[in-house]
Amino acid sequence: MSASKRDELVQNALQVFYSGGFHAVGMDSLAKATGVSKTAIYKHFRTKEDLILATLRLRDEQFRNWLVRRVEALETDPRKRLVAIFDALAEWFREPGFQSCMFIKASSEYQDHTHPIHVMAAEHKRLLLSYFSELARKAKARDPEDLARQLLLLKEGAIVLAHLHGADEVARDARRAAENIISMSLEK
Amino acid sequence: MSASKRDELVQNALQVFYSGGFHAVGMDSLAKATGVSKTAIYKHFRTKEDLILATLRLRDEQFRNWLVRRVEALETDPRKRLVAIFDALAEWFREPGFQSCMFIKASSEYQDHTHPIHVMAAEHKRLLLSYFSELARKAKARDPEDLARQLLLLKEGAIVLAHLHGADEVARDARRAAENIISMSLEK
DNA sequence: ATACACATGAACCGATCGGTAAACGTGAAT
DNA sequence: ATTCACGTTTACCGATCGGTTCATGTGTAT
Numbered sequence: 001m002s003a004s005k006r007d008e009l010v011q012n013a014l015q016v017f018y019s020g021g022f023h024a025v026g027m028d029s030l031a032k033a034t035g036v037s038k039t040a041i042y043k044h045f046r047t048k049e050d051l052i053l054a055t056l057r058l059r060d061e062q063f064r065n066w067l068v069r070r071v072e073a074l075e076t077d078p079r080k081r082l083v084a085i086f087d088a089l090a091e092w093f094r095e096p097g098f099q100s101c102m103f104i105k106a107s108s109e110y111q112d113h114t115h116p117i118h119v120m121a122a123e124h125k126r127l128l129l130s131y132f133s134e135l136a137r138k139a140k141a142r143d144p145e146d147l148a149r150q151l152l153l154l155k156e157g158a159i160v161l162a163h164l165h166g167a168d169e170v171a172r173d174a175r176r177a178a179e180n181i182i183s184m185s186l187e188k
Numbered sequence: 189m190s191a192s193k194r195d196e197l198v199q200n201a202l203q204v205f206y207s208g209g210f211h212a213v214g215m216d217s218l219a220k221a222t223g224v225s226k227t228a229i230y231k232h233f234r235t236k237e238d239l240i241l242a243t244l245r246l247r248d249e250q251f252r253n254w255l256v257r258r259v260e261a262l263e264t265d266p267r268k269r270l271v272a273i274f275d276a277l278a279e280w281f282r283e284p285g286f287q288s289c290m291f292i293k294a295s296s297e298y299q300d301h302t303h304p305i306h307v308m309a310a311e312h313k314r315l316l317l318s319y320f321s322e323l324a325r326k327a328k329a330r331d332p333e334d335l336a337r338q339l340l341l342l343k344e345g346a347i348v349l350a351h352l353h354g355a356d357e358v359a360r361d362a363r364r365a366a367e368n369i370i371s372m373s374l375e376k
Numbered sequence: 377a378t379a380c381a382c383a384t385g386a387a388c389c390g391a392t393c394g395g396t397a398a399a400c401g402t403g404a405a406t
Numbered sequence: 407a408t409t410c411a412c413g414t415t416t417a418c419c420g421a422t423c424g425g426t427t428c429a430t431g432t433g434t435a436t
Contacts, residue, residue: 021297023211027394037414038395048394099299107352108296109209111287122352149357150365157345160292163299164310169337177338177369184368215424225384226425236424 006044009036014055018102022052022109022117052106052117059102060124068131078138079186082151085132086178089155090171093162100163104156128152139186147185154178194232197224202243206290210240210297210305240294240305247290248312256319266326267374270339273320274366277343278359281350288351292344316340327374335373342366 012034016025027048031038045051070088075081092098103121110117132148141147158174200222204213215236219226233239258276263269280286291309298305320336329335346362 019299021211021299023209024297026392028392037416039397039414039416042395043413100296104292104348105296105299107348108288108293109212111207111209111293111351118352125349125352146361146364149361150368153342153345153349153358153362153365155345156348157341157343160295160344160348161313161341164295164306164313170341173334173337174341176334177341180338180372181365181368184372214422216422225386227384227386227427230425231383 005036009034009041009044010051010054010058012036013051014059014102017052017055018059018105019097019099022106049117053120056102056106056117056120056124060120060127063102063124064127064131067128071135078135078140079182082132082135082139082147082182083175083178085135085151085155086158086171086175089158089174090167093158093167093171098162098167101156101159104159125152125156128155136185139182141182141185143185147182150181150185151178154181193224197222197229197232198239198242198246200224201239202247202290205240205243206247206293207285207287210294237305241308244290244294244305244308244312248308248315251290251312252315252319255316259323266323266328267370270320270323270327270335270370271363271366273323273339273343274346274359274363277346277362278355281346281355281359286350286355289344289347292347313340313344316343324373327370329370329373331373335370338369338373339366342369 013030016030016033020029027038027041031041034041041051045054067085067088070091071081071084074084074087103124107118107121110121112118113122129148129152132151133144136144136147136151154174154177158170162170201218204218204221208217215226215229219229222229229239233242255273255276258279259269259272262272262275291312295306295309298309300306301310317336317340320339321332324332324335324339342362342365346358350358
């Protein structure tokens with residue numbers, strides 16, 4: 001299997017796990033869904049867990065790249081970019097296939113703090129946090145790390161509730177809550 | 189099996205599913221963990237799904253009762269009670285067995301919006317929302333429903349991040365974010 | 377003592393779990 | 407044309423999945 005075929009497998013597995021769940025999707029159905037035989041899969045991944053970790057690495061990269069670029073495209077002013085995070089999220093929530101966050105779901109199924117999958121989920125959130133911090137610093141927040149953590153709280157809550165209660169109202173609420181928190185953190 | 193034995197089974201199953209996951213825990217291991225034979229379990233619950241729904245009903249009742257009583261005990265002033273929600277949550281996060289929210293995990297494993305388990309998770313959050321609304325109304329918020337939704341966003345985000353990044357810092361951040369949002373919503 | 381109702385554990389059902397072994401097909405190098 | 411290497415298919419492994427059947431208690435009422 002070529003490197004590009006492998007990437008394609010990981011990309012397809014990502015979709016299958018995202019919409020089907022990790023425990024609920026077996027390797028047989030995964031092979032059928034991706035069009036790659038089980039033997040071929042196990043040529044490149046020692047275990048199911050290794051494959052899951054590969055899909056999470058891909059997802060982390062895809063999601064953060066997407067978010068950064070979307071925020072950059074929406075606004076140029078640092079302060080407005082902090083708010084634009086939530087406009088980007090709103091777009092995501094409204095996508096047809098939206099089903100919460102891959103990493104929240106991963107940490108829900110692999111709860112042990114020492115499990116590699118749980119660790120990777122935590123790492124994804126840390127990377128997002130440092131992006132938020134960078135934006136907050138450029139926006140001259142009094143305490144950029146503090147503002148970033150509060151915005152991350154809003155983001156995770158918005159994801160969970162957009163999945164449970166629907167995208168539109170939640171996206172509006174999160175945006176307004178973010179505006180409140182940002183204004184309290186920027187004005188003296 | 190007596191009614192009290194049945195309650196005991198549901199209570200024990202709740203703990204097992206909470207710490208082990210829904211798909212990951214099989215009926216055999218559940219029978220062993222609860223000390224109730226599989227045959228006896230299936231006398232009272234038609235399917236595994238029915239048992240899960242029963243545990244979620246119990247959890248909903250337990251959690252909301254606990255939260256309401258804890259908030260009532262912490263503060264009497266309506267406005268302070270809104271903040272006290274997050275003090276109560278902080279206590280929960282610090283409990284040894286804390287592993288995120290049963291309903292977030294349930295909706296992560298049963299993602300279809302029409303699935304009974306997903307529906308029940310959404311309902312749990314709606315019930316919490318109406319409690320928040322009631323508190324916000326008593327605190328004379330300009331828009332109680334709006335404030336309640338923003339606080340629920342914070343609560344869900346706090347649960348997710350307390351599970352992923354640790355209880356203490358997250359609890360502090362959520363409390364401060366809540367204070368910000370509340371003050372913006374109460375003061376003219 | 378005997379009959380009945382009921383709860384139990386254990387064995388069992390077909391299906392599927394994660395993972396493997398080996399047979400088979402295909403293309404390139406000799 | 408023959409060999410070799412490699413990827414794929416297929417069948418298979420023991421274990422476990424959700425759920426059922428049945429034989430064996432065990433207690434109670436007559």
